[in-house]
Amino acid sequence: MSRRVMDLSVYVVTDRDLARGRPLDSVVAAAIAGGATAIQLREKRATTRELVELAQALRRLTHQAGVSLIVNDRIDVALAVDADGVHVGQDDMPARLARQLIGPERILGVTAGTEEEARRAQEDGADYLGCTAVFPTATKPDHREPLGLDGLQRLARAVSIPVVAIGGIHAGNAADVLARGAAGIAVVSAVMAADDVESATRQLRRIVDEVTTHGAGRRSRP
Numbered sequence: 001m002s003r004r005v006m007d008l009s010v011y012v013v014t015d016r017d018l019a020r021g022r023p024l025d026s027v028v029a030a031a032i033a034g035g036a037t038a039i040q041l042r043e044k045r046a047t048t049r050e051l052v053e054l055a056q057a058l059r060r061l062t063h064q065a066g067v068s069l070i071v072n073d074r075i076d077v078a079l080a081v082d083a084d085g086v087h088v089g090q091d092d093m094p095a096r097l098a099r100q101l102i103g104p105e106r107i108l109g110v111t112a113g114t115e116e117e118a119r120r121a122q123e124d125g126a127d128y129l130g131c132t133a134v135f136p137t138a139t140k141p142d143h144r145e146p147l148g149l150d151g152l153q154r155l156a157r158a159v160s161i162p163v164v165a166i167g168g169i170h171a172g173n174a175a176d177v178l179a180r181g182a183a184g185i186a187v188v189s190a191v192m193a194a195d196d197v198e199s200a201t202r203q204l205r206r207i208v209d210e211v212t213t214h215g216a217g218r219r220s221r222p
């Protein structure tokens, strides 16, 4: 069996607290309708039971649409709902152990903020990297010093696996991060808090498609 494939172009990361009271499954359904290519379930304040129920609902939606579902932090929840993969950071399950737990087929995303972390994550079995925040963001108050566009570029050049840009990404700077080597954009507030989730996602997708069609950026894992 081969590794599952993931399109990182427009990677929507959930946060119910930003969704203005709208049910998470309806927000994710709108994001998928607008062209989200991957969804990450990231609910830092949910109980395990809530996470499993949310993951089951998102599994149904993403499965129907052929969109990847990644679970943040929780390998047990990812396995319980047959998600496509997990995303772990530097304070989470070490990447090498995460790879052992999820097996060779599921997707492993790892957060890296330095070239050394990026190379180690690649060696340890990551399929893609999420960088630490490119720009300051209120969505993750404990984020590390922002990388900026130069830092993102250094990270992307340090590894052969794709790097998705996260942290303060929106329609106004998405093309800039793609031009610096990001394979796609990961967004929370730009989609979760949008008035019109579907059209906000569609706008981001258009930007990514435009840039990748013209040769900059990489769309998925090599």
Ligand SMILES: Cc1ncc(COP(=O)(O)OP(=O)(O)O)c(N)n1
Residues within 6 Å of the ligand: 011, 013, 040, 042, 072, 073, 087, 088, 089, 090, 091, 092, 109, 111, 129, 130, 131, 132, 140, 164, 166, 186
């Ligand atoms: C795509 C993507 N990139 C980075 C992160 C951050 O992961 P982590 O450092 O483990 O922080 P938390 O998200 O767990 O607060 C991510 N989740 N996704």
Ligand SMILES: Cc1nc(C(=O)O)sc1CCOP(=O)(O)O
Residues within 6 Å of the ligand: 013, 042, 111, 131, 132, 133, 134, 136, 137, 138, 139, 140, 143, 144, 166, 167, 168, 169, 186, 187, 188, 189, 190
């Ligand atoms: C989930 C996440 N991880 C980050 C990191 O620095 O590792 S920043 C972040 C949140 C990004 O949210 P927004 O798109 O609203 O800026």
Ligand SMILES: [Mg+2]
Residues within 6 Å of the ligand: 072, 073, 087, 088, 089, 092
């Ligand atoms: Mg984490």
